[in-house]
Amino acid sequence: MFQESLVMPALYTQDEEAVIKRWIQQAPVYPERDDLIDSNRVAEISLYSVQSLLPKGLSITEDGTPVLGRKTWDCSGCMRNDLLYPIHLFEINWADSPGWTWPEVYYATFLPGYDVYAVTLSQGSADSYDYFDLAIGFFRVDKVEQIAEKSSRIVQDWWQFQRNEWSQWAWVDVLNSGLVEAGLAFRLRDEVWQKRRKT
Numbered sequence: 001m002f003q004e005s006l007v008m009p010a011l012y013t014q015d016e017e018a019v020i021k022r023w024i025q026q027a028p029v030y031p032e033r034d035d036l037i038d039s040n041r042v043a044e045i046s047l048y049s050v051q052s053l054l055p056k057g058l059s060i061t062e063d064g065t066p067v068l069g070r071k072t073w074d075c076s077g078c079m080r081n082d083l084l085y086p087i088h089l090f091e092i093n094w095a096d097s098p099g100w101t102w103p104e105v106y107y108a109t110f111l112p113g114y115d116v117y118a119v120t121l122s123q124g125s126a127d128s129y130d131y132f133d134l135a136i137g138f139f140r141v142d143k144v145e146q147i148a149e150k151s152s153r154i155v156q157d158w159w160q161f162q163r164n165e166w167s168q169w170a171w172v173d174v175l176n177s178g179l180v181e182a183g184l185a186f187r188l189r190d191e192v193w194q195k196r197r198k199t
Contacts, residue, residue, distance in 0.1 A: 008113045011080055016045055020114060028137040028154065030161050031129050043120040043133035044073050046109035049081045053088075054133070055103040057124030069125050070132055084109055086120075088178035089151050090185050092171045103175055108151040116140055117147065119154040148179045155180075156188045163192055 012020065023029065023038040047054065057069030086107040094102040103124060108117045116138040126132050137154035141147055162168035170193035174182040 011083060011112060012045065016041070017113075020045070020111065023135060024114065024116065024138060027135070028157060029134070030136070030158075030165075032165065036129065036131055036134060039134045039136070040131040042118055042135035043122070043131075045080070046084065046111065046118045046120050046135060047086055047107060047122065047133055048073070049084060050086045050088075050107065053105075054122040055091075055105060055124035083112055087147065087151075088176070089119075089148070089155070090174055090178050090180045090182070091176040092185065093173045093175050094171045095169075096172055101175065104171075105176075106151070106155050106180075108147055108179070111138075117151070119151050121155075121158065148184070152180055152184060152188055156192060159189065159192045169193075 008017065019038050019041045023042045026034060026038065029036060029039040051072050054070060086109040089106040089108055091103055091105040094104060105122045107120045107122070109120065110117050117140070118135045119137050119139070120133060120135045122133045123129070124132070136158050139150040139154065141150060159168070159171075163170075170189055174185050177185070
């Protein structure tokens with residue numbers, strides 16, 4: 001039996017609990033409409049155990065030294081690695097440049113004590129949103145089979161916001177499938193950008 005009074009302090013600090021509660025009240029969260037500090041903190045709480053799998057931007061200093069752009073963070077909850085399991089949804093490439101990709105990866109993570117799945121995005125650079133990782137929305141499910149569908153809708157809403165507010169062009173490719181298959185990701189993209197696939 002889940003003992004919230006025992007598990008919650010092992011997963012989240014009091015400050016993190018306040019951040020998660022505030023974020024749930026504000027979600028979905030979008031740049032230029034909301035402060036993204038809580039969104040970033042919820043993403044870092046959710047993604048702690050998969051940090052090494054997240055996109056890493058590479059830049060070159062003036063002296064030619066390569067530098068990885070992604071920062072790592074420490075976990076304040078002693079049981080977080082044992083109880084939070086981010087589910088890899090899929091990873092897209094926003095644009096092709098010679099020798100470069102612009103990846104954005106999506107995860108859904110169940111947050112015990114709140115009974116919600118947080119949907120997150122991660123990029124290899126903080127240039128787009130001022131943060132590497134953001135929690136963009138959440139959902140509740142009655143059946144595990146609903147996770148892919150509900151996650152996909154939150155990601156699709158994220159793309160719709162970018163298209164409407166920033167005239168963002170459509171992403172070009174699926175780099176990795178996860179719980180959400182590439183075919184579904186392309187269909188959702190085509191619905192947002194009203195593309196027709198060649199047959």
